Amino acid sequence: CVCQLISVFQISWIRRRDFHVLTSSMFTYTNDERFQVLHPEGSDDWTLQIKYVQERDNGTYECQCTTESTAETAILFTPMGCMRDPEAGNIDSIAGKFSQNTRCLKIFHKIETMGESIYFYKWILSHFVNLNIVIPEAFILGSDEHHVDVGSIINLVCIIEKSPTPPQYVFWYHNNRMINYDTTRGSVTVQTDPGPTQSRLTIRQAVETDTGNYTCSASNTKPASIFVFVTEGKYKQRISYKANFLNQYNPIAIVPAVS
Template identity: 25%
Template sequence: MGEAEGFKVVNLLLTCIFLPYMASASVLVHDNKWEPRPRPYKYWADLQKDPVFHPDNVKDVVVARHSIAFIPCKIIGLVDHSVSWFHKPSSMLLTVDDFVYTTDKRISSHINEERTEQVLMITDVNFEDEGEYTCQVSTQPAISLNFHLHVIIAVAMIKGKKERYLNSGEDIVLRCTIPRLTYSPEYFLWYLGNNIYTYEDKENVEVITESKTRSSKLVIHNAQVSDSGNYTCTASNARPSHVIVHVVPEEVPSAIHHEDSSGCTSTSERLQNFLLIVIYAVFVT
């Protein structure tokens, strides 16, 4: 074996022996060159930055009485810092991370896996729970962000007139919303009369619930006279809203029955409707 070949063998043996140690020492050998091992940039960058509150935090939270309140505190670069929740004005300590210090069993705190959002949860909310809540991060010095919880008696609202007329074959479209709430209700229910409106076996009926707009829309395509009745929309922990729908046969124009939003027709409107009925009776029948 020549001198050059012997040098290559020795070099190979040394590389195999010391490569693990070089790797653990944050260096790499590439094309016979020594190069520093790259650090996990994102992790180190997060460690070097102080935590800050996310600008998209919603500071006013509106919930319905007897529902569940979620107060999310969004934080950038939390890493291994702790998050505490306080209730003002007494500055009572409620939670630290997921440890609960208050004796109120309705209260808990939860953090997501990415450690970017700490949520204070209060079940069966009542008016006494209204007020200011503080989210505090254990930096030096500590940083805090205040949230205000509003507890209301939620009321469902069906948009439009409270009494409606349409001809058979037209579509019934009813849209129900829960104003002011900052979260979507757990459920919406529609009633026809005193019974829950079931639509699973009806191909011409669809119910569309949108969590972003906190609304539910009931659509009955090609409505018939049998679809007439008192429709009610209700949601979890919300007062219901009602609307009366009249579906009239095609032979009788629905315009004859239209009333103003107050539910009462003026004298001129009644006279006009009477003349329409007379003209219809004379020329059609």
């Protein structure tokens, strides 16, 4: 936010969702330590910094620049964004909304003192910023169920989309056990390729105990799951097996690490 004012009365960042004043000048008015204002000395820039952004940070933020003056000095202390014709000094017809992202209001009040009327002007220049939080998504190719025969190969592919940076890790789980580095069987391999991130789980010579819930969990996404059947029986037997299996195990809930 740029506030080009000769005399600044107050500069604030406001979250429009709940009209919470997050910062005023260099002070922070929230218990959320992720928020702070950055203002290089001598500059006109006032930057609201949000660390470790979350989905709930999505929305509109307002930078409000406020200054106050008397009628005699109003033209000197008018925010640059409010001056349509500064050379003419036409300040009486400036109040209003100029664009979708900028609004300028002029408020004045009169004080009677020593038989004279003194007019005070308050300018409020607002800049609006829409913050759109992109949530990375993970999904496993195919339907919710995957059927393979005993002795065949299980191939599962997990795709990570809408991620501004590649995830720090992608872990695969069979039920509640992480299997990226499974040494009990030499037939389990995991290959992860960047941009867009794609992780492939391969299990050779599948056995019936490989049946279960498989979860792909990346560092910056919600996990994605698929149920795999490894049987030699008919489809009805697989459905019955799944019902019995789900009574014993629940899909794991993994909280992605904050990077």
